[in-house]
Amino acid sequence: MAIGFIKRVFTFGKPPEEQPTSPGAIEEVAAASPNVGTVAGAEDVVPAVPVADAELPIAADPVLPVEVETAGGPADDIEQAVEETGTESPQGSEAEIPEVLASEGPADEVVAPVIEKIEAVEAFEPAPPETPVETDEEVEPPVAALEADQGAGSPVLPKGFATVEERPREEAPVAKPKLSWFQRLKAGLSRTSSHLTGQIAALFTKRKLDEETLQDLEDLLIQADLGVETAMRVTDTLSAERYGKDVTGEDVTRIMAAEITKVLKPVAKPLELDLSHKPHVILVVGVNGTGKTTTIGKLAAKLSGAGLKVMVAAGDTFRAAAIEQLKIWADRTGSEFIGTKLGADAAGLAYEAFKQAQEKKSDILIIDTAGRLQNKTELMAELEKIVRVLGKLDPDAPHTVLQTLDATTGQNALQQVEIFRNVAGVNGLIMTKLDGTARGGILVAISAKHKLPVYFIGVGEGVDDLEPFEAEEFAEAIAGLSH
Template sequence: MSEKKRGFLGRLFGGKETPETQADPKPEAVSEEPSAETPPADDPSIDVEMEVRPAAALNAPPQPMQLDAAQGLGQSMSSMPSAAPLSEDILPTDVSLEAQSDPVIEPPVEPVSAAEKPKQSWFQRLKSGLSRSSASLTEGITSIFTKRKLDATMLEELEDILIQADLGVDTAMAITDRLSDGRYNKEISPEEVREILSEEVEKVLEPVAHPLNLDTGKQPHVVLMVGVNGTGKTTTIGKLSQKLRSEGKSVMLAAGDTFRAAAVEQLKIWGERTGAEVIARDTGADAAGLAFDAMKAAREQDVDILLIDTAGRLQNKAELMDELEKVIRVIKKHDPDAPHTVLLTLDATTGQNALNQVEIFGKVAGVTGLVMTKLDGTARGGILVAIAAKHGLPVHFIGVGEGVEDLEPFSAKDFASAIAGLA
């Protein structure tokens, strides 16, 4: 068989390819030694000469094919039935049909105007993010307080629902006590219960709703970010960096999570986005040494804010917590008052475990404020209320999504209204 590469039609009918239909002028090398996969060239069963017709003639009546009598086949193929016309989708790309059907034109997609998709306000995003938590509470309240008179059994059922939502025992009891006052043996609507729920939650959260104040006269103002794996420390640092840069402050980032190359790269990307310098080292480098270098660089460059990332660590791993203490000791060598702010990121989906994290990190790192993330991923967003009631630490930011606009200063009233499902 010829060593020239066969075209599509040649392969389809099993014949040799003519020079007019050669698709590739550079033939592939063919082994001269016959094998089981490559029949020898003198094999009569495959050496059939065949005419390859232009694409325009494909729909014409078939002409008798001339066979090489020397191949021993000894018969004409002119009596073979006509093949069905080939459709365009099986033709080689360099062959076109003379007569083509009208192309199918897809209708253009109508662009959605800004008026049709208005940007959501922060409260709308918060309410949407807390929808799972509020839905759980609303459904439970509705099932209890529909066309029934208030009694002790109803209050116990409500208390169970509030505790299951991680609002905490104290808050749950405060709500049920408020409901029982003067309402026994009277009907009470689910809407009225939700109003009381919102008011009582706001009472607990109002004392801890404090904006993050970094204008303390310290330069640089050192912010240390701590928390367990997966709570969003690195992402929160990036979002804070963007917010601070938009306020006109100079920011430096320290990639102290030296155990994860991905965390270092992520912080570098945030640095590029926000125009903040990033101090980083190789994966596995000493985190305390990096913090020391970052403190020195921030002082030399008169940076306003230094945000230091740390490796995620479980609060019950003593050796990892010891390393965090070492980082803090090194920072204090530059400034005895630093870090001036220690933010603990908490993942709302962890529920009651977040209470334990606040306690342990508070003892080791001296946590000064909280950032609650991933409130949009849980039906137990009430854990923030329990944390506020037990520890009383300032809550600076809450997050309900991945975007920069989804991390906002904490508002007790907005949170209480959203979790109670109020407009």
């Protein structure tokens, strides 16, 4: 019983379960806290308790030492009482304590005063806080007052801490604003425009316009795939307006955009559909990989989205993936699909597709074709045959022959138009992959040379990445100007 009381002196104000029990933990607490052992009267007693058995005062508890020391009363008495019991032993061991504490009768008598003192300590109530002296100095408000100010549950933490509530909330993902077509076009053509305008800006740094500069500009525009004709148009206009004067890169890009617009305007036409034909047949040709199948999918999406009944035919019987790819596009766009087995006669499929589309009263039939230029003779023969068999069902069919051109191929695209125009009677163009190429200028050269309508341009693989071709906005995008 007595040892229990002694323990209680040291565990004052702390529930036992919170106290360190391992020697190491105790030492840590003692070392970490200057208060341990400094409690009046307790400082000499602490070491006397065997470590393993002790429930040491929790050094971190600032209340006990302060109260006991400043109150001035009971703690001093305890010290005295402990001295009287002879329990004080700076180097005390476990054996020394039971000598006194374990004794019956007289020992209780000896310990009784100690108990009284302990009880006095427990019963001790700190004096009410003194009324603060009024001063002119700004007194920091007590924490409780601050808490009250901020409302319950908003503790004021020391500097360097923050409550979880104060943690900045992660911004909810903001839906990306949908870019306008011009913004997408400009972004798609940014490589072409930055390449071109960068070179122009480098050429026109503080230079008066002279013959040499004009020649350099012409070379630069030709190298940018714009073609000799357009390059000369730009330099002629620039010379007429600014010869001998200071010219900035921006002056040049503005004149260039205006001249490109003039070249493109006559070819920027809408794709006319004669819906008196049931169906209006669109044959899509072009070198493999130029984007025929993808473009058919994009066109089908636009047309079926407009409420037209669309059928697509997988006339590229040369490549299994092309058939599968077109089937996926048909499913995606709600179009009818007709295909045949790999290696089958493409003209036979085109004929069958036309018949079925007529029977089903489709508005539009779009026929995909193979594009392997490596076997040019065979390919050309196949294309000629397709055109021939379609003509048997309708002398005007195919009503539109579209050629896809891959912008990344640059000058090569000029020859491709030449070839397919002669064989398949191409009467309209779609340029794909204008996104991410520095060679978008080729469309200007093709337009100037072939003067074929350019109906659409592709600036990505997505279903929405095909837009009607507009001369002015294309010219401005290629020159990096704002619309």
